[in-house]
Amino acid sequence: MAAPITALVDYEDPYVRPKIVAALRKQIPDIQIIDAAPEKGAEPERYLQWSDYEKIDWDGLLEHKSWLACAYIIRKALIRKHHLPLTATHWTTKHPTSILTTAIPTSIHFELDFAEFLDDALDAADAYDLRASLAANTDLPMNERKWWILKPGMSDRGQGLRLFSMEEELQAIFDEWEPESDDEAEGSGDEDGEGEMTSQLRHFVAQEYVDRPLLVGGKKFHIRTYVLAVGALKVYVYREMLALFSAQSYRHPGEAEDVEEVNAELGGHLTNTCLQGAFTDPDSVKTFWSLDLPQEKLEKVFKDIGEIVGDLFESAARTQRVHFQTIPNAFEIFGLDFVVDQDWKVSVLEVNAYPDFKQTGKDLGSLIEGLMEGTAKVAVETFYTKEEVTDERMVKVREVELDGW
Structure with a gap:
């Protein structure tokens, strides 16, 4: 009989921790949840660390194949703003027809x-x-x-x-x-x-700068997409995406009097809701699929996002192995931001590790619950049962076989 799975859920974010715990218990009813690391040498045989990055026992993870962690050790090929374009360039040099040739400004x-x-x-x-x-x-x-x-x-x-x-x-x-x-x-x-x-x-x-963005209700928005990378390496896009809106109506920078006025009016250009403060609109965060836009266009955007994500992660895994190190007993959720222009061209703006899940707000908390459930199935349950468990909300966009694994 297999040893029980013990999960250390040492996650400081009070918004997301209960959702992680609920998802694990739903998918693996007999899992044992702990909130503090065991004594050194007393760790369980099947040990999941779903913790803040700094709290993961990396030495133990590399030593024990039955341990699983919620992050990769190195992934700056994707999450550093100055590395991301280089990662794409390495790929497009050898694959000139890749969508990445036009997907990164x-x-x-x-x-x-x-x-x-x-x-x-x-x-x-x-x-x-x-x-x-x-x-x-x-x-x-x-x-x-x-x-x-x-x-x-x-x-x-x-x-x-x-x-x-x-x-x-x-x-x-x-x-x-x-x-x-x-x-x-x-x-x-x-x-x-x-x-x-x-x-x-x-x-x-x-x-x-993408200065002719697609607008909804006169406002600019970006798409927050959650991507799950599993092992070495499968990549999934969570279908339930977010649309995060600017605090103010969009005005092309060329309509301003001078550049000082442009940068004084960043509220119409920046769609990061954590910056909006007193200007935050209750409707600043919506689900992507609820946007008042043609359904076939939304499907095309989702398809393009999947293709961009697949090429981007494969590029990092194959050409940037010093700066993106995947291992079989780890997974990680990334938050990717995309913008769509008026011609429906999709561009990726940045990749975030340990994304801020609170951007969904209280009303859309079920979206994050679904993400955690999908992750518990695809990453955790699959790892321990050795049988692939699927979730229709988690769309596989790439599977990469890397040498050495």
Whole structure:
């Protein structure tokens, strides 16, 4: 008789922990749930660690094949903003017909410690496409320019995002972040995480901005897609996706008086609900399939998302094995953000590990419950029964056989 499965659910998020526990008990009724790690050497034979990343016993996981964990050790090929475009480029170089050739907006990664060295940083990054675009904008009116968005590579929750269309505008952003004195440097950064020293952020991505997004009710939105990666390697897209809306109506940046006005009106451009504060609309989060858009178009978007996810994860697994290390006894849920333009082209914006599930809000909590149930079936139950357990909500988009496993 097989030893019982013991699950350490040491997850600090009070919103999601009960959903994990309920899902495990529903799928594996005799599972033993604990909330604190056992003494070293006293761990159970069949041991699931569904915990915060920092609390996972990686040495034990690599030693015991009957242990299972909810994260991979290394996955920065996907979750770092400056690694993601490189991962896609490695794939499209060998697969020029891949959907990834058009699914990631042109992105330039550069490193910068101090604002005065921006010119050198762009030279070092071979930022030809960026500089050519900004130069071409010089004599154009605001509404005819190609716009770019600056993203600090190591920040999250939408912090530090800025729009720009000229090199002097980019320079002004970094000048704004630069402290005026050593004393100011020690206390840099405000309560919202803005105004951080350039040297603290260091890694940046300048990405071509999708300035003609598909709108619903006059507002911009992005799609939050949950992706489950299992073992080494199967990849699933959770069909029940979210649409997260901007706080304010969208206005093309070219309609503003100047770039200062553009960045003062980011509420119409940023769809990260954690940034909205007092402007948060009760309807800022909806289910994707409830959007007032043609059903056949929604199905096409979902199909494209599946193809993008499949190629992206296969690229990371095959071409970036130093920066994306899968193992048979691990799984992980990622949150991917997509935007759709007015021509229905789908672009992936970023990949998040340990995504913020609270973005669903109270009314859509059942969506996360379904995700946890699907994960308990496809990742946990399958691992311990050695028989593939399926869930119609979890759509397999790729299976990759990697050498060494």
